[in-house]
Amino acid sequence: MGMIDPYEVLETNNMIERENLDVRTVTMGISLMDCCDPDLDALNMKIYDKIVSTARNLIPVAEEISLEYGIPIVNKRVSITPIGIVGASACRSPEDFVTIAHTLEKAAQKIGINFIGGYSALVAKGMTRSDRMLIDSIPEALGSTERVCASVGVATTKIGINMDAVRLMGDIIKKTAQRTADRDSIGCTKLVVFCNPPDDNPFMAGAFHGVTETDAVINVGVSGPGVVKTAVSRARDGDFETLCETIKKTSFKVTRVGQLVAKEASRRLGVPFGIVDLSLAPTPAVGDSIAEILQEMGLEMVGAPGTTAALAILNDQVKKGGIMASSYVGGLSGAFIPVSEDSSMAEAVTAGALTLEKLEAMTCVCSVGLDMIAVPGNTAPETLAGIIADEMAIGMINQKTTAVRIIPVIGKDIGDRAEFGGLLGASPIMPVNRFSCGGFVNRGGRIPAPIHSFKN
Amino acid sequence: MNRTIVTLVGKDMVGIIAKVCTYFAENNINILDIAQTTVQDFINMMMIVDTSKTDKSFSQMTEELDKIGDKICCTIKAQHEEIFNMMHRV
Structure with missing residues (x-):
């Protein structure tokens, strides 16, 4: 060496x-x-x-x-x-x-x-x-x-x-x-x-130790939205090939650090190494944002037309770079798009650039789903169930993990702001479609497995 | 061999490297390589040292290097070599 x-x-x-x-x-x-x-x-x-x-x-x-x-x-x-x-x-x-x-x-x-x-x-x-x-x-x-x-x-x-x-x-x-x-x-x-929840997700709030797992295991989640953003800004004048290669190489480097820490932690704790989760996880800190990466790619604000394509590129290139950097990849491994935990996402909501419907579209091409979304406190339980059903359908049909972490903030409405503090961040209350889905979600029972799940 | 990368960044002045090297000599830490660049008044130095023979723990060493750094108005950082190997070598 x-x-x-x-x-x-x-x-x-x-x-x-x-x-x-x-x-x-x-x-x-x-x-x-x-x-x-x-x-x-x-x-x-x-x-x-x-x-x-x-x-x-x-x-x-x-x-x-x-x-x-x-x-x-x-x-x-x-x-x-x-x-x-x-x-x-x-x-x-x-x-x-x-x-x-x-x-x-x-x-x-x-x-x-x-x-x-x-x-x-x-x-x-x-x-x-x-x-x-x-x-x-x-x-x-x-x-x-x-x-x-x-x-x-x-x-x-x-x-x-x-x-x-x-x-x-x-x-x-x-x-x-x-x-x-x-x-x-x-x-x-x-x-x-x-x-489709993974058994080895290291990220909260959705982490649990699945029944397919051994007695104890070390799973590591890498981060690095800030590193990717800086790299993307250096490729500002490049075409898509340059952009993709830049993200891929950066993701490789970031993931190598995760692999090193995971192996070391496993060795020192005497607990087997499980997986490295490649997810790009934002925090409310400036510069530590997925939205800022997408904006660096050329969007005026996250939520603008092109956002879904930009996120698809980011998610795919992060995986391509990360896969080779770790001996075991697992968990959620994609880009997270929480609203309150990513200050630039929250800003885009305030500016009117980013809506619940656009976020739903974005969840088709990344991990995980509708995440940390504050909605009016008077949102009906049936409506919350309808939002969940839509997100679950996206996951079921596309064979990917999807999730809903939504907060009907009691006593607050459009124009108000919810403050959760710390890493959970803050967010404006987002409008929700006001038409009812009660007749649909109250039917009861199960939606059958999709046709492409029958592979035997 | 237990290779540690020591980086020093700060305003250049007389005796900076001497101070750091004296500390390593006193603590049985062998210097394997030194690279240094000075741009205008600022010094940027990287050393590769072998910490396998020292009695100091890693945390003691970083604490003491911090103190030396404070005295000479520089930031001194010590890291196991592996993080750089992992990131930059396939």
């Missing part, structure tokens, strides 16, 4: 110091299957002990790696087996499930992480009694905790869409918003509805 070149050192350190290159998250997935117990107190105790003993060193190790390589690691998190499964034999009521949420909060606090994901149920075909109780407990669970993240898988390409669950989630989102009405309905920022 050749000697390191000073210019290469300078390039790497410029990316870190000036362009917000970091590792967005080191997430430890922990299986709670061996905690199952018919006694609720025993179950809670086992869950606490398992999480605390397994992830005890997560933060010190991540900090050590960060120091030695000079690369910031922004978030350290834990994902767990969906609690709808883990709590099945012990919980007799939604209130019983809430005790587990409190245990997760305590465990997260103990090991010093800001989010723990997996207060989840996978109900694409049907809900068990346990899954139904967990879903019913979500408003209280999220209302009485800060760190717990919930997700519900209501559809897959292989199975179809569970419309009973979709309709129910309209109510649950509304109730969660009401339960946290005093804080701009922040509970809904920690609640994701999925189609």
